Amino acid sequence: MRVGRAIWRFFGRPEVFDATLVAVLGAIAVLGIVTTVADAPPVAASAAMLLVSVFPLLVRRRHPVPVAVAVVALDIVDTLTFSANPTVTSAMIALYSLGRYTAGRRTLVTTAALTAAYGVALVLQAPTQSLAITVYPVAVGVGQLVRARAELRERANRERADEAVRAERRRIARELHDVVAHHLSVINALVGGARAVMPPEPPEAREALLSAEQTARQALTEMRHLLDVLRADGPGGGEATGAGAAGLPTLVEQAGAAGLPASLAVEGSPVPLPAAIDLAVYRIVQEALTNTRKHASGARATVRISYEERAVEVEVLDDGTAVSTSSPGSSPGGFGLAGMAERVALCGGRLRTGPREAGGFEVHARLPL
Numbered sequence: 001m002r003v004g005r006a007i008w009r010f011f012g013r014p015e016v017f018d019a020t021l022v023a024v025l026g027a028i029a030v031l032g033i034v035t036t037v038a039d040a041p042p043v044a045a046s047a048a049m050l051l052v053s054v055f056p057l058l059v060r061r062r063h064p065v066p067v068a069v070a071v072v073a074l075d076i077v078d079t080l081t082f083s084a085n086p087t088v089t090s091a092m093i094a095l096y097s098l099g100r101y102t103a104g105r106r107t108l109v110t111t112a113a114l115t116a117a118y119g120v121a122l123v124l125q126a127p128t129q130s131l132a133i134t135v136y137p138v139a140v141g142v143g144q145l146v147r148a149r150a151e152l153r154e155r156a157n158r159e160r161a162d163e164a165v166r167a168e169r170r171r172i173a174r175e176l177h178d179v180v181a182h183h184l185s186v187i188n189a190l191v192g193g194a195r196a197v198m199p200p201e202p203p204e205a206r207e208a209l210l211s212a213e214q215t216a217r218q219a220l221t222e223m224r225h226l227l228d229v230l231r232a233d234g235p236g237g238g239e240a241t242g243a244g245a246a247g248l249p250t251l252v253e254q255a256g257a258a259g260l261p262a263s264l265a266v267e268g269s270p271v272p273l274p275a276a277i278d279l280a281v282y283r284i285v286q287e288a289l290t291n292t293r294k295h296a297s298g299a300r301a302t303v304r305i306s307y308e309e310r311a312v313e314v315e316v317l318d319d320g321t322a323v324s325t326s327s328p329g330s331s332p333g334g335f336g337l338a339g340m341a342e343r344v345a346l347c348g349g350r351l352r353t354g355p356r357e358a359g360g361f362e363v364h365a366r367l368p369l
Contacts, residue, residue, distance in 0.1 A: 018058055025054040025089065032086070046082040049074055053090035060097035065110055068098040072114045072136075076121045092139045099143025111140045161338050168339030172346060188216035244278035245270070245305060245312075248285055252303055260293040261300045268307030277367045280343045281305065281314050287340055288316035288363040296320025299360065311349075311368050319360040340365075 011017055032047030053074040056067045071087070071094035078087040098110060119133040126132075195209040243251075248264055255262045273281065285303055292301050299320025306313040337353050340363070344351040349367035356362045 014061055018060065021093070022054050022057050025057075026051055029054065029086070042082050046078055046086055049078045049082070050086040050090065053078075053087045057090060057093055057097075060094060061101055064094075064097045064101040065106065068094045068110060068114060070094075072118065076118055079118075079121045080125050088135070092135065095136055095139035096143040096146075099140035099145075100147050101143075103144075103147065107140065107144070111137055165338045165342055168342050172343060184216050184220050188213055188220070191216065243282040243286075244275075245273055245281045247282055248303065248305065251282070251286060251289065255289045255293065255301065258293060260289060262289060263302050265302070265304045266307075267304065271307055271369075273312060274369070277312065277347050277369070280347050280349075280365075280367060281312065283343060284314055284340055284363065284365050285316055292316075292318040292320060292361065296361065309369075311366055313364070313366050315365075316363045317356065317360060319358075 011020060029047045029051035033044045033051070036047065037044040053071050056070050060067045071090045075087040075091040095111070095114070099107060102110070115133060115136040118136055122133055191209050191213045195206060195213065198206055198209065200206070252262045252264045285305075289301055289303070292299055296318055297320070299318040301316060301318045304313075304315040304317075306315075340353070341351050344365050344367065347367045349365055352362070352364045354362060
């Protein structure tokens with residue numbers, strides 16, 4: 001099954017698909033020439049026209065207008081010269097490409113000119129078949145429809161990616177609120193305790209401690225107000241924030257139970273991590289495993305966390321073949337690669353993601369301590 005997906009991905013590449021298309025049509029043309037050259041020379045000549053007309057299709061995506069003009073010109077010559085008309089196949093593909101890869105007035109003018117020229121050829125050669133002129137604008141229209149659908153899909157993907165980044169920023173803010181609020185609460189309690197046991201003299205010291213206590217309390221209040229705004233801005237506020245590097249073994253086990261064979265390797269001596277980095281490590285592994293499970297069915301994943309003196313590295317590798325082309329950030333319920341980059345940047349680290357040379361996908365983050 002994985003081999004079938006790899007083959008599908010290979011032939012799905014634009015240059016490979018076009019080369020295969022030209023090869024198939026060229027083979028049909030050569031076969032027509034060989035089988036008819038002795039008994040029906042005009043048919044063989046028309047097949048030769050088809051052979052000539054297929055080669056411009058190799059660049060139909062990069063140069064749709066010149067390709068359409070050249071192929072339609074050959075189709076018109078074929079219509080006026082020979083009774084058979086196999087070049088119409090190449091013309092339909094070229095006109096579809098014109099609609100698919102161009103837009104606006106350029107497409108309209110080119111389509112109108114080519115349709116008019118083809119209409120004249122039909123009137124001169126086969127007046128009873130003048131309705132065949134409609135196939136040209138129909139082919140262009142199909143290309144325009146596919147183009148519009150692709151643009152809408154791309155726009156939707158961008159919107160999903162942007163929303164994923166916004167959602168991840170909200171989640172980071174909530175997690176930081178809990179972390180910073182805890183420390184501010186401790187500071188507030190310590191300052192209040194110090195002020196309570198401090199002798200009355202000197203009064204300046206007591207006033208300084210009172211000011212520090214009030215500032216900490218005000219900061220806590222403002223952070224809670226900010227969190228209320230974030231919760232009103234979007235969903236996702238109910239997520240637990242207690243996860244960290246210590247939860248990675250459980251996370252890997254959960255991935256295995258969900259159908260993704262995964263292993264965890266720890267290098268170096270584990271040390272307590274700052275709260276933001278601890279959360280980042282967990283979220284990066286969580287999202288990477290989720291993406292592998294959703295987009296690389298049947299893959300195996302390897303999680304590695306390395307504790308160094310001044311940094312911690314986390315790496316997630318898989319050996320799968322992606323079964324979809326979802327854009328980063330489009331994964332439901334996750335923040336995707338874009339949100340992952342946001343989190344790593346917040347910690348002052350570096351993130352590297354992408355396909356591996358040996359196959360599969362790699363997520364590698366290095367976070368300074």
